[in-house]
Amino acid sequence: MVPESRFDPLDLTGLQPFAQGSNRLCFQHPDDSDRCLKVIRPENIEARFKRQSKLKNLLGKQRLNDNIQELKAHRQPALMQLDADTQGSHLPQFYGSVETSLGQANESELIRCADGHVAPTLEALIRHQNLSPELTKAVDQFLAWLRQTRILTRNLLPHNLVVSDRSGQPQLFLIDGLGAPTIPQALASVPGWSTHYIERKIARFRKRLAWEQNNEDLSWEDFQRLR
Ligand SMILES: Nc1ncnc2c1ncn2[C@@H]1O[C@H](COP(=O)(O)OP(=O)(O)OP(=O)(O)O)[C@@H](O)[C@H]1O
Numbered sequence: 001m002v003p004e005s006r007f008d009p010l011d012l013t014g015l016q017p018f019a020q021g022s023n024r025l026c027f028q029h030p031d032d033s034d035r036c037l038k039v040i041r042p043e044n045i046e047a048r049f050k051r052q053s054k055l056k057n058l059l060g061k062q063r064l065n066d067n068i069q070e071l072k073a074h075r076q077p078a079l080m081q082l083d084a085d086t087q088g089s090h091l092p093q094f095y096g097s098v099e100t101s102l103g104q105a106n107e108s109e110l111i112r113c114a115d116g117h118v119a120p121t122l123e124a125l126i127r128h129q130n131l132s133p134e135l136t137k138a139v140d141q142f143l144a145w146l147r148q149t150r151i152l153t154r155n156l157l158p159h160n161l162v163v164s165d166r167s168g169q170p171q172l173f174l175i176d177g178l179g180a181p182t183i184p185q186a187l188a189s190v191p192g193w194s195t196h197y198i199e200r201k202i203a204r205f206r207k208r209l210a211w212e213q214n215n216e217d218l219s220w221e222d223f224q225r226l227r
Pocket residue numbers: 019020021022023024025026036038066092108109110111112118119120121159160162175176
């Protein structure tokens with residue numbers, strides 16, 4: 001048998017993703033159970049491209065590739081100047097891009113719970129039920145960290161946060177949605193601007209949490225309009 005060279009793409013043939021979002025499939029790394037590999041679902045880039053306006057199409061397909069956007073997001077100044085402990089308190093470690101049999105993957109820490117299971121999303125924990133006092137505290141700690149670090153994020157969504165008890169108490173990790181569109185990112189150094197941006201994201205997130213827990217049959221759009 002020919003030994004695999006470290007330059008060969010990682011072979012994901014026959015592996016089942018442990019989870020997926022609308023844009024990416026998530027695999028456990030075949031050589032390291034504490035890492036995950038996220039590959040793009042190309043059909044979704046095509047579908048998004050077709051859905052958006054002709055004007056936006058002029059900006060190209062790269063901006064619809066969440067892996068490329070995530071690589072950029074990790075280079076934002078607020079994040080690069082943080083020490084590893086502060087970063088690691090609410091972000092999985094990020095290892096960059098790696099070639100696989102399913103195309104380029106972003107490799108990052110796979111967040112697990114103390115018992116070894118993959119950490120559940122905040123969405124799964126709060127759907128139609130009240131936040132427990134422990135989870136409320138974990139949410140507040142995460143939001144305080146965002147304010148303190150001034151890391152820019154996209155809209156904060158409960159399915160993009162996972163909750164781990166590995167430190168002995170619930171801790172939120174943002175596993176998707178880091179970064180900001182080009183213009184907001186460029187304005188980040190303008191005094192007061194990033195604070196304003198982050199406060200808007202936090203206010204929207206609080207509303208989203210209220211909606212996720214709401215038992216009335218309101219769509220997110222209607223909930224935003226009416227509340
Ligand atoms: N580092 C991680 N640790 C544990 N679970 C993870 C991790 N990354 C992703 N997941 C799980 O995989 C799911 C999909 O991942 P992710 O959100 O990155 O995909 P996506 O397609 O980019 O999502 P979206 O639909 O929000 O665009 C998450 O909701 C979460 O359940």
